[in-house]
Amino acid sequence: MIFTKIIEDEGYDKYDPVGTTDLICPSCKAALREFPDKTIKCPSCKSYINLRTRSSDSKKVILSKEQLDEFAMQGRGLLFNKSKY
Ligand SMILES: [Zn+2]
Numbered sequence: 001m002i003f004t005k006i007i008e009d010e011g012y013d014k015y016d017p018v019g020t021t022d023l024i025c026p027s028c029k030a031a032l033r034e035f036p037d038k039t040i041k042c043p044s045c046k047s048y049i050n051l052r053t054r055s056s057d058s059k060k061v062i063l064s065k066e067q068l069d070e071f072a073m074q075g076r077g078l079l080f081n082k083s084k085y
Helices: 003-010 065-075
Strands: 048-051 060-063
Touching: 048 065, 060 065
Parallel strands: none
Antiparallel strands: 048 060
16 A cells, blocks of 8 residues: 555545444444444444544544544545555
């Protein structure tokens, strides 16, 4: 992964911000009854569901444990698109 090259080629605005604003578990896609206000465990698959405020658009998003790493990188400006690279 060569971050500098990607940033030069793609620009900062051409990445997919990680996380979802939908009321679904990021791990098993089960519907959630309400938007959690703190880290909870999915009632369906027992995975942790984490809450963060996304810096790019200030929206609260739901993240799986795995997505937290990517979210942290995006927050530091190391932006990349996993699906393309
Ligand atoms: Zn789940």
